[in-house]
Amino acid sequence: MFWIEVSVKAGFPDPRGEALQKDIHDLGITTVKQARVSDIYLLEGTLAEAEVGRICQELLADPVVEEYSYREAPPSQDEHAHVIEVAYNPGVMDPVEESVRKGIRDLGIATVDSVRTAKRYFLWGELSAEALQTICDKLLVNSVIQHMVTKREVVSLPSATYNFSLETIDLLPMEDAGLMELSKNRLWLNLSEMKQIQGYFSRLGRNPTDVELETLAQTWSEHCVHKTFKGKIKLGQLTIDNLLKSTIMRVTEELEKPWCLSVFRDNAGVIDFDGRYAICFKVETHNHPSAVEPYGGAATGIGGVIRDPLGTGLGSKPVLNTDVFCFGPPDFPYERLPQGVLHPRRIFKGVRAGVADYANRLGIPTLNGAILFDERYVGNPLVFCGTVGLLPKSMSQRGQQQPGDLVVLVGGNTGRDGIHGVTFASGELTKDSEVISSTSVQIGNPIMEKKLIDVLLKARDQGLYRRITDCGGGGLSSAVGEMGEETGVRVYLEQVPLKYSGLSYTEIWLSESQERMVLAAPPGTVDQLIELFASEDVEATVIGEFTDNRRLQLFYEGNLVGDLDMEFLHHGLPQLEREAVWEPPQHAEPDFPEPPDLREELLRILGSWNVCSKEWVIRQYDHEVQGGNVLKPLVGVNNDGPGDAAIIKPIPDSYMGIIVSNGINPKYGDIDPYWMAASAIDEALRQVVAVGGSLRRVALLDNFCWGNPEKPDRLGGLVRAAQACYDMALAYETPFISGKDSLYNEYETEKESICIPPTLLISAVAVMEHVERAVSMDCKQEGDLIYIIGTTYNELGGSHYYGTHGYVGNNVPRVDPKKGKRLMDALSAATAKSLVRACHDLSEGGLGIAAAEMAFAGGLGMVIHLAKVPLGEPINRDDFVLFSESNTRFLVEVAPEDKQRFEKFEKMAGVDFTAIGEVRNDKRLEVYGLSGEQVLSAPLAELKEAWQKPLRW
Amino acid sequence: MAKAKTLILRAPGTNCDRETAFAFAQAGSQVDAAHVNELLRREKLLSDYQIMVIPGGFTYGDDISAGKILANELRLKLGEEIRRFVADGRLILGICNGFQVLVKAGILPELSPPLTLAGNDSGRFECRWVYLRVNETSPCIFTRGISTMYLPVAHGEGKVAVAEPGILNVALYYADETGNIQAGYPYNPNGSIDNIAGICDASGHIFALMPHPERFVRWSQHPRWTREPWKEYGDGFRIFLNAVAWAKSI
The missing domain is CATH 3.90.650.10 (PurM-like C-terminal domain)
Structure with missing residues (x-):
């Protein structure tokens, strides 16, 4: 093994070191006089020393500003500085490793087997052991994905072998208590759902396999099926059968806008743009992963929502991103931080960096957003990411496969990433969340996604597939399970390309590895499809075929490991019944006298976290890429005023524009979620009109982030907010085209359950006739x-x-x-x-x-x-x-x-x-x-x- | 008049290819976008074009350092074709990531001192508009007849750094509104030595710059177009017109 260190030459600034020193200072530790950061590469393989020298010189180190050293073992501690080396945990893949391998191959060196990366931090100054520990815990190491290197690192993972054995669960004889024990922390289903499953298998006269049970739990999870919104809710005298259908979807039906091309049925809602093109829009949250690992959680959040428009219709090109974040206040005292919770400032910085690094690399402008702060978001930050896509109108409808079409998995390889991510998102966070969820977080690989988008749109234009969907929460289980609903599908799980060996069939099926999509391709074009993907270095693999028996059948090395009836899988979920109450809270009425000087009052509001300038964030997003923007996020004589909404001109030779805006104000929800929702809709529409748009063609998205819906008061507020969505959208004639909800946003401490403020984000997308009518x-x-x-x-x-x-x-x-x-x-x-x-x-x-x-x-x-x-x-x-x-x-x-x-x-x-x-x-x-x-x-x-x-x- | 043909080179992570292609097409060139793999497999040949462009983006994720992996790929696998292309007097333009690639592939600067594009002094990715002043004594074909421009930058590694002092063919400087090329941050968004924003080779045929001319070809891309007098096109467009006019004359 070779241990290579690359660091900035003396005499050149080390901006990463300077930023670290500032962050340490922000922690209240003022004795660090200097900090530097170096990159570590560990190479394993048969390498001559001259080859290592060449790798360093020609690939890893910059000849002008960097220097390198290599040795066969890590050096012992430096006497003059505190040195901390941080590496990724086994199984967490840094995309840089793949690039290094490619770079080494390009040099003509083919004998490197594996590459790992690490970082080394040097701190100079007086530091107690305790202060050093604080720096590690708060800034350098996130134990979910990283560890401090104390002994020799293992570079290549031991190649684990997986020996097939079929796992079944002895479900049939279970009593209620046993069913709930099985569900807890694994399936997150309630008793009546567990009994429904038990009943299904007892009719079949056999026990389920593990993969069948997990597939059901995942398909029936709150995250995938929105069972609260579709359930039966009793609020006083009122019984609401399916809140979603009776409010948000109903208004779209009643408004009957001919320009709504595809609503609530695909991965994003689609509206007509100019008769030639259509636009689609989706906003999603990635809250729980961002709470645990802000950088990776947010990066995979934006990566995931970008794949929604990509998987809408026959695929659309992402043209704009919007992000809304809700965090605890950046000045929240460390001593009040609940155990197991990261500080809001760290979450903020990590989320910002995760979104920017991913979206910037993909070349999608981040043009619009908002950041809000409230102490109740300390344990449960909210990370909303949205993407607008552009596609030919003729391709705007979801495709339909035919029996005999092949299931083609395209994009990245499959690892243990995110297993149980979906079911985890349907439960509350606790201080153990970090541990439970350690496999739920991964580092995104934006370049893989970029390659995927580029080649996929080519395949679309060549008509090489019939249907597409994204592989997101729930992995193949969700993507293939949903796609196969109308026909039936067989999947051969051993065909799925893996990141590393040792995965069981269940892990393969449930893995949430990012940067993957699933296509349905006719047998006649599949070879051409695979060849096209290969020409741009993207894998495309046939992993199964669609059938006509309306069954989901999973095989592993010839063994049938799962066999479920599509009807039961998708329609067997018993309707949930829940109680809701709504009592308007009474807050104290202010009784302070009118201040003599309103200047001070104005300054205080201008300087509040919610209102203050977000320029620091905005400038780190590439909001100019694609060259389409007409109104930028920062406007005015010094390019630093707060613009109301973003406008882009997505087609170079057309003057039509897309306006995107967001409305959100959780503070009103503390009084009445009805008026909070009404205000959010009004705000989103105001911004569209303020920049020169009109209400003629505006579509809305809803994103509800709420507490535990099993608590009647939380649910009561949710019902009121949904009712307002109906009332407002109807009157403004602005239909909803898609939406999402994230419930269970509560943080359990030993004393209490801290619920986020009920938060509804309304996102609007509007078509503008002529962008040169824009107003700043x-x-x-x-x-x-x-x-x-x-x-x-x-x-x-x-x-x-x-x-x-x-x-x-x-x-x-x-x-x-x-x-x-x-x-x-x-x-x-x-x-x-x-x-x-x-x-x-x-x-x-x-x-x-x-x-x-x-x-x-x-x-x-x-x-x-x-x-x-x-x-x-x-x-x-x-x-x-x-x-x-x-x-x-x-x-x-x-x-x-x-x-x-x-x-x-x-x-x-x-x-x-x-x-x-x-x-x-x-x-x-x-x-x-x-x-x-x-x-x-x-x-x-x-x-x-x-x-x-x-x-x- | 001869036709101009422009090749926009794509690699995994290239993300400004479409708007760059549009700018060249508007300027009157025929444009092809080709994946680097197509050149490696000789499905497309550099010699069929008069202009080669390496557009902005994050090729191979900018892993290790910005542009490094594509730079090595070009140097080691397409070096001969590129040398011939240059020797034939054809034009090469590198924008943002393309600048990083040209430098790290050793195509620019063609004489010492060794130069690199290091991390911005601010430690951050910066997306902002900058005032630029053209070095009017430079032989650069692309900036002919232009004295100042206002263009956006968007990069994290754009600081021109040199190992030792030497003479560079500077084509473009960061400046302030008045044209002062000693202005500091944020006018110079990355801490580049001598406020260098773009360089060229001695012939003026190879030009690399950090700002994005392709992002300012129509006036309504200007950040203050809603408050300033209307103009026919954006400042960046002249660069493409110059390149295409020259290519047609070859």
């Missing part, structure tokens, strides 16, 4: 008028203003969607006539924040008069008018010469609007109160600094 939110021109459109109410319940004073309150913002639609249509009409110079929607922090953001993004100045703001009810406090978060409101900049024409549109719609101020060039924000006196005056530089400072990491 930054103020443009001195002397322009500033209008507020919409009505302001005393609605500060759940507002950021109340929050900064330690209150929630009860008067949550409501939505009048009929009026809202009139208002948004009128504003869109004005925008289409180019009468709007800038437009920003009012959301967190209300009028005050919107005005400040418009002003500092434009680098001009603004004066506004609160006495002119149209009120829906009497409000006698300046602070309430300035910071109310009433929905369906916009600030609009209009040139004085366009005043009449602009007002005509708003008058016709019969909505509240008033010019409340104007743009100045004094680089100040000035606000005059209800009595006409000045209540706020601040230089823009001060406001912007308060807004940029918190996340300037």
